[in-house]
Each structure stands twice: as structure tokens, then as C-alpha cells.
Amino acid sequence: MAIMSIRIKHLNKYYGDYHALQDINLQVSSGSLTALLGPSGCGKTTLLRIIAGLEYADSGELFFADKDVSNLHVRERQVGFMFQHYALFRHMTVFDNVAFGLQVLPRRLRPSKAEIVARVEELLQLVQLEWLAKVYPQQLSGGQRQRIALARALATKPKLLLLDEPFAALDAKVRKELRRWLVEIHHQLDITSVLVTHDQEEALEMADQIVVMNQGKIEQSGAAASLYDNPGNVFVTEFLGEVNVFEDACIERGQLCLGSYCEPVTMNEYARQNVAVYVRPQEIQLLTRIQDNVIAAAIVEEIHVIGAQIRLWLRRQDNKQRIQVWLSPAEFRTLALQPSQTVWFKPQRLTMFSLPELVDYVI
Numbered sequence: 001m002a003i004m005s006i007r008i009k010h011l012n013k014y015y016g017d018y019h020a021l022q023d024i025n026l027q028v029s030s031g032s033l034t035a036l037l038g039p040s041g042c043g044k045t046t047l048l049r050i051i052a053g054l055e056y057a058d059s060g061e062l063f064f065a066d067k068d069v070s071n072l073h074v075r076e077r078q079v080g081f082m083f084q085h086y087a088l089f090r091h092m093t094v095f096d097n098v099a100f101g102l103q104v105l106p107r108r109l110r111p112s113k114a115e116i117v118a119r120v121e122e123l124l125q126l127v128q129l130e131w132l133a134k135v136y137p138q139q140l141s142g143g144q145r146q147r148i149a150l151a152r153a154l155a156t157k158p159k160l161l162l163l164d165e166p167f168a169a170l171d172a173k174v175r176k177e178l179r180r181w182l183v184e185i186h187h188q189l190d191i192t193s194v195l196v197t198h199d200q201e202e203a204l205e206m207a208d209q210i211v212v213m214n215q216g217k218i219e220q221s222g223a224a225a226s227l228y229d230n231p232g233n234v235f236v237t238e239f240l241g242e243v244n245v246f247e248d249a250c251i252e253r254g255q256l257c258l259g260s261y262c263e264p265v266t267m268n269e270y271a272r273q274n275v276a277v278y279v280r281p282q283e284i285q286l287l288t289r290i291q292d293n294v295i296a297a298a299i300v301e302e303i304h305v306i307g308a309q310i311r312l313w314l315r316r317q318d319n320k321q322r323i324q325v326w327l328s329p330a331e332f333r334t335l336a337l338q339p340s341q342t343v344w345f346k347p348q349r350l351t352m353f354s355l356p357e358l359v360d361y362v363i
Ligand SMILES: Nc1ncnc2c1ncn2[C@@H]1O[C@H](COP(=O)(O)OP(=O)(O)OP(=O)(O)O)[C@@H](O)[C@H]1O
Pocket: 015, 018, 020, 038, 039, 040, 041, 042, 043, 044, 045, 046, 047, 198
């Protein structure tokens, strides 16, 4: 099925003097699920609304496939929306809510009554809520409401699905379930989707492409796994996933030194410089006996079993820094750790940045 790619070039948006989007360049491939991720106020919603046609850019280009849609009205863009509080019409049944988008189409585009019934039934089946067709929105749970909101967004067969924090108001368990469910529907429909979220876990779990935004700019974009493993700067490293930051590291005479840990680095820079070292919690190796080349000794302070992951908090003994470590149950069993035990730790993989410049070095 022909679907839709999006291309944005040198896009700028001002609110008065405030430069809300600054030279945005972005490619969303056809059929992908792209997440716009960033802290509150960074411009995610503004960008989504410009893609939708609910807001206009001050300069720049916006293409859907090969078509310049910069000046196209929202109704002609073939987009479906789903928002955090997509208020369903209270006085209409679920069926009528889903049918609404079709019923308000101009007469020449509106399907027949029978076609509308068939389409709504198909959509209610898709969101697995056929049995709720006759009830009113206030009789639905939050999760059910968002599933109906999705059915409504899809009624007119949009080529592009735009989702603005669709699950933010739901509790953690329902949110998790709906994430998986939405990804499945996205693939099933072969649609192009853009999701706004400030939740990095949601973005990593759902998206093919993640666009990390900060203060009106794109910091980095790319495949979820590659961004997580190779963040391009400090902001992306800290925003995308949990990470331990070691600010007491330096490079001197071709060696990176952090606590008692040293590692040769292949850099032409021989003058001493301070760097910040970033290590993900799952990339810290724990040892129950002292060995050469460890960062430091630490005390196991907390052990939390979270599903299939064991999350530990350690207290580094030399400078009292708290360190987060994630282990698999198998690793945890092998180490047989107890609270208050002394361990030693070293990085299996690290990223470092010299502040403010990027050294761009991954071991
Ligand atoms: N209509 C408007 N008029 C003036 N300023 C606006 C308007 N809409 C948004 N802004 C400002 O533009 C910036 C970006 O807002 P936007 O809603 O796009 O951010 P966001 O990343 O989606 O944030 P959040 O996650 O909190 O929704 C914010 O500083 C906001 O205050």
C-alpha cells in the first residue's frame, strides 16, 4: 500500500519573539513510527501541530511524499490525530463517536450509511472493543477511551497518524499494554506514525526512529538502538535512558583515568584534560573480589527486583557517589550479592565527553 513519508527542511516557528522551532530538518520514512522526544517546552507539540496543519511555520518546507503541503489545510492533509485528552463526545455513543469523522465529510466524499456501519464495525474490531459500540464515553475506562479515540482517528483512513502523548493520563500498567497494542496496530495498518512523548522509555520501546529535541532544536535523530548506544552529545546521553555520570575522570598521556581504572585512548591530545565519563547501568561489571583496573570499591546499598531485571544502588567508597547497576537474574545469582556487601566495579563500555566539547569517544 502506498503510504506517506515526511520531509521537513529548514523549518522555523516563532511565537512573537520566541523562536520555538529553530532550523528543523527531519526525514520520516514511509511506514515508520517516529517519536519526537524531549523535555517539556522543547517544541514537540508545535512540530506535530505544524505537520498536522493545525499551526503554520514561519519559514521552511514541509513535504508529504513529493508534495509540498506547507500551505495545505488540515482537512486536506489526510492525517488522523490522537491526543492525551482526546475528549470523546459525551452525548454520543462509542459507535457515533467513531463514525463522526465520516459523517461530517462533504457529501461527495461521504460513504453510504451501510459503508459507515461496516467501517465503524471494522475499526471497533481492530481496537477490540466491538462489544462497547452502544455505550457512552463516561462508561469507559481511560484505556478504553484512548482505544476508541484511536478508532476515531483512523476512521477516514488517514495516511499519517499523529499521536500527542496519547497515554500520558493512564496508569503505568495500562500505558505499557497500550504501547505494545499501538505498535501492533501501526504495523498492521502499514501507516506512518509520529508520536510525541517526553518519556524516553516509551520512545525506546515503541519507535523505529527517535528524534531528540531540546529548546526548539533537534539534538540528534536516528534509529532507537543506535541513538541509545551512540549518543552524539551530553544532552542525548542523559536524556535517553539511565546513565551513571563520572565527573572525576581525566585524560593524560594517552590514558583515560577514572578512580583506579585506566584505559589507553587513541587521541592525539596529550595535554591533560578533564572529561565526563558516562556508563549505562547494564554496562557496569561487578566483581566480588578486588582486581586490577577497577574504578573503585563500593557498598551494595539497595537491591530491587523489577521484573526480569535486578536493579542495584551502590555507594562508591572513595567519593560516596551513588551508582546504578542493572543485572540479569543469572548474573545476580552468580554474584550472590547481599546488602551491605563490598564490591568492585569497572566499565564494560563507556562514552565520554569533554565539557563543553565533544570528545566523541566510545570504548
Ligand atoms: N500558542 C502559543 N503561543 C505562545 N507560545 C507558545 C504557544 N504554543 C507553544 N508555545 C511555547 O513554545 C514552546 C514549545 O511548546 P510546545 O508545546 O511545542 O512544547 P512541548 O515540547 O510539546 O512541551 P510539553 O511536553 O510540555 O507539551 C514552549 O515554550 C511554549 O510555551
